[in-house]
Amino acid sequence: MKYKLIALDVDGTLLNDNHELSEQTMKTIQEVSRTGAEIVLCTGRGPQNSIPFMEQIGLTGYVISHNGAATVDVETKEIVHQFAMDxxxxxxxxxxxxxxxxxxxxxxxxxxxxxxxxxxxxxxxxxxxxxxxxxxxxxxxxxxxxxxxxxxxxxxxxxxxxxxxxxxxxxxxxxxxxxxxxxxxxxHPDASKGNALKQLAERRGIRQEEVLAIGNYFNDITMLTFAGLGIAMDNSPQEVKAAANEVTASNNDDGVHEALLKYCLS
Missing domain, CATH: 3.30.1240.10 (Hypothetical Protein, Haloacid Dehalogenase-like Hydrolase; Chain: A; domain 2)
Structure with a gap:
């Protein structure tokens, strides 16, 4: 297994434009998880409205919430780390x-x-x-x-x-x-998805080249550039695609499923 930590943005990436998680994408994520890879949602949402997606998929672990400002344990709801504003x-x-x-x-x-x-x-x-x-x-x-x-x-x-x-x-x-x-x-000036993902990878003993990240918007750029493989959705602005290593299908066309199939299950 090449990628041990997989970070997924939620809105515009994991979910389609109707804020829904497709059955196909969910099953692919579950299959990747069974190979031993750790899945983390990395989102602008808070834990309260991102953890339910982890539970729906049947995952434990962590959510990186508020664009990296707070990392939370899915099961215990413990705040692992947060960047407090002045x-x-x-x-x-x-x-x-x-x-x-x-x-x-x-x-x-x-x-x-x-x-x-x-x-x-x-x-x-x-x-x-x-x-x-x-x-x-x-x-x-x-x-x-x-x-x-x-x-x-x-x-x-x-x-x-x-x-x-x-x-x-x-x-x-x-x-x-x-x-x-x-x-x-x-x-906080130090709060970003990339910084939080870096801290979590270090905490889990995972090397940068073993991290895969998928996102679609400007707030995802730091995690796409930190990850060993950063993948932008086809519905991303051009600047986000330029920051990524690869581009997958759109969020309405199961782009997360397509990317995980190609880079984690092939």
Whole structure:
């Protein structure tokens, strides 16, 4: 067996555009797991709405969540590692989003908070339901009892482009990245999928060349370039394909199944 650790992005990669996991892809992942390879979901989602996919497939191990900001044990729900943000530095961003009337959520490893759950617009509520996660009402920052690991802004792409351009000049800097067409994430400067995958590989005694990663968006680039073999989905932006070693079929055409069949089961 060449690849001992296989990292799979979730949305746009593992799941099709209807947020569904196909039977064929699930069976192929199970077959690869039976060869002894360790499967880890590496996603912008939190543990609460990514661990259920591991359980659906019948896998144990880990999820790398919040784009690398928190790694969690699937069975025990233990936080193996997290990158905590500077709470004091968060406030100006929250004020800015409110001033711009841009919806945002604040995430600890296991919980998500917004300003007013009841007052959310229908399209925003629908977005959370699609991702199997409904937020809680946000307490004052000083009352958070757990580290904050990610802030996500949700808006149209051109609005996020402007926000990214403006806030990227601020100090202290966070890791600011696009995790989807309508999402902009802020995290600890060291938090990334690639960094978290590197730490997990070292923890498991797995060499870099024994790691395979599959993803489809800009937040996946660090793990695609870290892995011994990085595979981009056909539905990826061109910059993501350029960062990968190979390109597989799209998420609607079982690209994960195709890649695992070719590189892990042939």
């Amino acid at each position: 709470t004091k530095a968060i406030q100006p961003y929250m004020d800015y989003f409110r001033e711009k009337r841009v919806h945002f959520d604040v995430n600890t490893a296991f919980n998500m908070y917004v300003d007013n759950v009841e007052g959310m617009a229908a399209e925003i509520r629908s977005m959370y339901e699609n991702y199997l996660m409904l937020p809680l009402d946000m307490p004052p920052l000083q009352e958070f009892s757990e580290p904050i690991v990610k802030i996500t802004a949700f808006a149209y792409a051109d609005v996020l482009d402007q926000i990214y351009e403006e806030t990227s000049k601020w100090t202290p800097k966070f890791n600011s990245l696009r995790s989807g067409e309508y999402f902009l994430d802020l995290m």
